[in-house]
Amino acid sequence: MDFIFVIDILGVVAFSISGVLTAMRKELDVFGILIIAFVTSVGGGTLRDVLIQSDVSWLTNMAYIYVIIGTTIFAIVFRNKLKYLRKSLFLFDTIGIGFYTVVGVEKAISAGLPPITCIAFGTMSACFGGVIRDILCNDIPVIFHKEIYATACIMGGFTYFLLDYFYLPQDLIFIISGSVVIAIRISAVVFKIKLPKVY
């Protein structure tokens, strides 16, 4: 439980900072920066919960709000030092999307959705915070044209159902599927792999 909580919070920290960085590049004021940090962190999960008519978790769980506000203040104050954290942030972010993908898949399973939809929901949980961030900042969402990001989540979701098919224990499925997301995302960045475009 504590382990899960730490991963969740690391993900929120990484997503918040990615929001702060995008918002500062767009010269938003401090309120704008906070909102962008917020939607980047919780946007994907919120969209998921609205679509499956589940309670939106950040409405009542204050931990998210405190972490996002704290991270935003931290990131603004130390904005000139953040480049030294670049690798840690990439790692947190990658662990975060691995975690959120699997959480999203499991929430969709609980809601009784079919496997392909569950994989889509896992991907949405992990990626759509960034999509909303980019829309609010008037950019085309970066995951639609620049990075292997969603693809890693989709592969992780497939892994989840593949392992489930062989009746592996739940915890193991959780860890392996999340790790697949992380491994693919890191490989894609290290080897500069991109999805093909079509003209």
Added chain:
Amino acid sequence: MDFIFVIDILGVVAFSISGVLTAMRKELDVFGILIIAFVTSVGGGTLRDVLIQSDVSWLTNMAYIYVIIGTTIFAIVFRNKLKYLRKSLFLFDTIGIGFYTVVGVEKAISAGLPPITCIAFGTMSACFGGVIRDILCNDIPVIFHKEIYATACIMGGFTYFLLDYFYLPQDLIFIISGSVVIAIRISAVVFKIKLPKVY
């Protein structure tokens, strides 16, 4: 029932291809193209269902997901031939909005909404997939400034309630209202009619 299903699928095909074309023009990668095809097809109905707190149909109906994925692959592979399908696609799209308008009106009636709101919901079902497509692609939604599209849906919605007032049978109301949407949309394109702008 089968007739209804064929129309529904033709609409999804046309909307998906319109999404693929917009996404390719914006140079998105294959994941981005698929997502844009998806939101163009199901975005309007999803917004409607979330607002009336109804179940979102594509979550459990796999037919939509298969058709959208299949159409996207088809459209990417045959992207250089799509221009030969221009007229068929326009026809599918137009039949699709006629159909979705009436479906949206009927869903809103079932939810107990007043007539004007039902007409708005019919229009939203048919048009807001395209609005979300354009927002994700960082354009001002094309239906807000370029084409007679929503107007056709609004007229179809009015026709629905007009005929309902005269107690016509349900099937006839469905077909006539949908046909009004189709007729107005085709006329607007053939005669190059646009809505007035205001400066």
Added chain:
Amino acid sequence: MDFIFVIDILGVVAFSISGVLTAMRKELDVFGILIIAFVTSVGGGTLRDVLIQSDVSWLTNMAYIYVIIGTTIFAIVFRNKLKYLRKSLFLFDTIGIGFYTVVGVEKAISAGLPPITCIAFGTMSACFGGVIRDILCNDIPVIFHKEIYATACIMGGFTYFLLDYFYLPQDLIFIISGSVVIAIRISAVVFKIKLPKVY
């Protein structure tokens, strides 16, 4: 009750006209103008209601729809005279956000949310119509970088809970918190106060 209703309607009028002005600047057609007026007026409350899984009020309350359509027609017809109304519109808008902030806070309290979330919901109710307006018009939301607007709402929300802590009567809390929003917003405009940016 009547007093509340008048304030609500003044807010809708001001928000609709701000939508019409933005939409005309973007050269939208009359349908686009109407939609932008609509989302500017009801967008914040709609997002709030969807997140707390409450009924969306404009679905069944026709007063909003009539006022928005009427205001839009008025604003289009008298578009060249609107500049003479500039001060009244600013006042209506400011009264409107004061009112919507407090209504949003109270709705979130009824939904059982914790104080900070309630303040966020009050701010969202008052401000996110404008955010959706700007996104649909392909701008970065103006409240993220130009104006003291959300900050006034946040202060009003804090005032609400501060007064609540001292057991003031409900009506008085309502009026004082709303007035705080209005006073801060007017002061910020009169003294040209902006939130700091960060580079």
